[in-house]
Amino acid sequence: MSNSSRTRSNRTIAGLFFVISKAVHASPMFKMSAEEPEEPIGSAGFWWKMIMSMGLVLLGGAFAGLTLGLMGLDELHLRVLATSSDDLKEKKNANKVLRLMKKGRHWVLVVLLLGNVIVNESLPIFLDSAIGGGVAAVAISTVMIVIFGIIPQAVCARYGLQIGAASAPLVLGMMYIFAPIAWPIAKLLDWVLGNDENNTYKKAELKSFLQFHREGAEPLRDDEISILNGVLSLNEKKASEIMTPINDVVTLGSDTILDHKHVDIILTSGYSRIPIHEPGNPTNFIGILLIKKLLSYDPSQGLPVSSFPLSILPEAKPSISCFQALDYFQTGRSHLLLISENPGEPHGALGVITLEDIIEEIISEEIVDETDRYEDNRHKRRAKRQSTAAIMRGIVEREKRRWSFNSYGDNAAGTDTPRTSSRAPTPKPTPGREPLEITRLLPIDEHFKVPL
Structure with missing residues (x-):
């Protein structure tokens, strides 16, 4: 831009200020006698004071924006960002702001407000000397604040963490400069309002x-x-709220003979642990029979339950929390807990809880395994199976395959194939030979419901 163009531009702006000033002075609302400007409009002193006025407005907007930005940052959120943010720059900014806030949140607030007050009180001095006092100064300062004051506040409110971290050294320096005034006021606020430290969520x-x-x-x-x-x-839920009532628990007396009938009852119940009570006293429990102990047992021997080693059966009051029960299960001593009104005494049994019950409370769903009767133990409702469309994605199950042999005993079918692959054509069975049905053998524990 040439010097002549700049001169014309300066004259235009100066003319605008002159017109606004004269219009305000000529307004009927202008009733106060305004002071004459100290500097002629368009002079170097005039422009210097106008630039200083705009700078003060920008600085005031910055102070107000920092007040909004820094005071609007939650200290708990800052600590989370400082410890677990994946963005290294964000983590660094959070640490900077935290170090500043640890000096005193009220101290920072007082310094920012004090700086804003100083700026706002200094602005009329420059405007009065540039354009005179009265309504003209008020009108022009209002326009300048709208243009140069709101934008910094909006930017600071939007990018409070970044701008707060960048301006932390400046704010810290001002805190020490204004310490004789700001620090006592901040301590007074701490005493009256208290500190806002260690805020956490319920x-x-x-x-x-x-x-x-x-x-x-x-x-x-x-x-x-x-x-x-x-x-x-x-931790708020009691064991009595999730236990299986004792009347619904499969139990055996220590004198029960484990013949074919009782072994079938045990196996069809689907449980891997059976509470054992004294003969004739179904509320006096003495231990747990682990079903895996019967793997090598021949029911034709007709031995009583007392012939097998029993595992410990811990007892607890119904008032214990589910977290206490979980802590005990984690020790590995037992995965079944007897809830009793009088733990350690031969009466008062109310029900049992297992590790499976605790896990169901955690996931808020019933665990339905292959051998469950699909019942909700507490409410006796059928437990609903989840839709397998999304759950089975990426999981392969092998299905039953039918094998047939020709008259010479050769294998005529292929090997097992996953469900996700193309299905091989089923060969026709050879006349006179029944097809042999083969299923995948499962570990023995998968044939029982295991209340872990």
């Missing part, structure tokens, strides 16, 4: 907080939210 707030994470950059699945809510509720 469990109910955390549960609501999780619900808001169904959407976003990394949304939580419904199952993840249910599991987290289940864990948060575990």
Whole structure:
């Protein structure tokens, strides 16, 4: 831009200020006698004071924006970012702001407000000397604040962490400069209002907080939210709320003869642990019979239950929390706990809980295995199987295959194939020979419901 163009531009802007000033002075609303400007409009002193005024407005907007940005940052959120953020720059910024806030949150607030007050009180001095006082100064300062004051505040409110971290050294320097005034006021605020340190969420707030994470950059699945809510509720839930009533528990007396009939009852029950009680006293339990002890047992021997070694059967009051029960199960001493009104005494049995019951409370769903009768132990409702469309993705199950042999005994069919592959044509059985049906052998524990 040439010198003549700049001169014309300066004259135009100066003319605008002159017109605005004269219009305001000529307004009927202008009733106060305004002071005459000290500097002629368009002079170097005039432009210097106008630039200083705009700078003060920008600085005031920055102070107000920092007040909004820094005071709006949650300290707990900053600690989370400082310890677990994947963005190294974000983690560094959070640490900078945290170090500043540890000097005193009220101290930072007082310094920013004090700086804003100084700027706002200095602005009329420059405007009065440039364009005179009265309504003209008010009108022009209002326009300047709208243009140069709101934008910094909006930017600081939007990028509070980044701008707060960048300006932390400047704010810290101002804190020491204004310490004789700001520090006593901050301590007075600490004494009157208290500190806002160590703010944490309550469990109910955390549960609501999780619900808001169904959407976003990394949304939580419904199952993840249910599991987290289940864990948060575990310590508040009592064992009596999830136990299986003693009347619904499969038990045996120590004098019961394990013949074919009783062994069939045990196997069809689907349980891997059976509580054992004293003969004739179904409330006095003495231990647990592990079904795996019967693997090599021949029912034709007709031995009583007392002939087998029994595992420990721990007892507890119904008031213990599910977390206490889980802590005990984690010791490995037992995965079944007897709930009794009088633990250690031969009466008062109310029910049992297992590790499976605890896990079901955590995941908020019934665990339905291959041998379950699909019942909810507490409410006696049929447990619903989940839809396998999404669950079975990436999982292969082998199915039953039918094999047939020709008259010479040769194998006429292929080997087992996963369900996900193309199905081989089934060969026709040779006349006079029944097809042999072969199933995959499962580990013995998979034939029983295992209350872990």
